Amino acid sequence: MSHQLDTLASQIRKDAIWSIYHAKSGHPGGVLSCVDILTVLFHDVLAPVEKRLGSYSDDFFILSKGHAAPALYAVAASKGLCERAQLKGLRKIESSFQGHPDVTHLPWVEVSTGSLGQGISVATGIAKSQKLLNSAQHVFALLGDGEMQEGQVWEAAMFAAHHKLNNLTAIVDYNKLQSDASNDDICALEPLADKWRAFGWQVVEVDGHDIDALQQHLHASKHNKAQSPMVIIAHTIKGKGVDFMEDIPLWHGSVTLTDKQYEDAMLALGCSAQEIKEYENV
Structure with a gap:
């Protein structure tokens, strides 16, 4: 399974x-850093649809770092939620595939999201609503x-911990860089794990490019009994x-x-010259 996900x-x-x-x-840097996480979520962790009509999953996923929308769109195409050819419309006028995800244009x-901090806040509200509904979702x-500077x-x-929302999992794409420089140079986050524990x-800390480890911990989080x-x-x-993009702000x-x-x-991503040409026929 992990080879297929790779x-x-x-x-x-x-x-x-x-x-x-x-x-x-x-935003290629932050798009490429989160692809493995999204791949595991969409192809292995999110529950298949049984109850939520019009959705792709019975679970909820919110891309709080909305500028990574191209990764979300590409993984959606890999799930058959849209056509690959539609990805070419990214950021185009009248396209549904805007620079940040737009719920009014894409039903899935x-x-x-886009204004940093709002996605996790809405996710927390959804988790609370699911608790009130006694839902297993x-x-x-x-x-x-960088979003965590908000x-x-x-x-x-604080709200999620107070309300014991064990049906909520936050995932931090911790690539250590943001728009202009490193997190440490702009507004240091460490000791990050201790800060979350204090709240x-x-x-859990994991290599965000280790498919097996991501599978293990994301599945475990769905069965959180604490x-x-x-x-x-x-x-x-x-x-x-x-x-030439790695670790460069x-x-x-x-x-x-x-x-x-x-x-x-x-x-660099493994395409042959012929495959690059074939992309223009998509």
């Missing part, structure tokens, strides 16, 4: 970079690390898979990929 993640990275190239704008988007929210994140964390959360929510701090690499976004940068990125 293969899927590789394809999703290529599709996301292809869409960003055609958009002439986007749970929450419109679980809520997952993916945050960026006070609203910690208000949500009353269970904390009286507190869980946060999975996923240590990732910004720009994962593209050597410049590639946070919004950037325009030149033809050569696009081709070099696709080659």
Whole structure:
């Protein structure tokens, strides 16, 4: 199963970079860092639909780091929720595939996100509502690390712990970089795990590119029997898979990929020259 997910993640990275190239704008660094997390969630962890009509899962997923929308769109295409060809419409006028997820245009988007901190706050509200309904459905929210400099994140964390929302899992895409520089240079987050524990959360730290470890801990979080929510701090690499993007803040976004940068990125992700040409026929 993990080998299959690795293969899927590789394809999703290529599709996301292809869409960003055609958009002439986007956030490739933070998109590439979270692909493995999204792949495991959508292809292995989120419950199949049984009750929620019009949805892709009985569980809830909120992309709190909304600027990583190209990764969400690419994984949606891999699940058959949209056509791959539609990814080429990223950030285009009148396209449903805007730079941040828009619930009014895409029925499989749970929450419109983009203003950092709001996604985890809405996820917390959904988790509380599911508790009141005695529902077994679980809520997952993916945050960026720079996003945690927003006070609203910690208000949500305090509320979730107070209400014992063990049906809520926050996942931090901890790539250590944000728009202009490292987190440490802008507003240091460490000791991050201790901060979450101090707010009353269970904390797990994991390699965010280790498919097996992600499967293990994300599945375990769905069966959380403790009286507190869980946060999975996923240590990732910004720009994962593209050597000239990795660990370089410049590639946070919004950037325009030149033809050569696009081709070099696709080659780095495992595309042959012929496969790059074939993308233009999608």
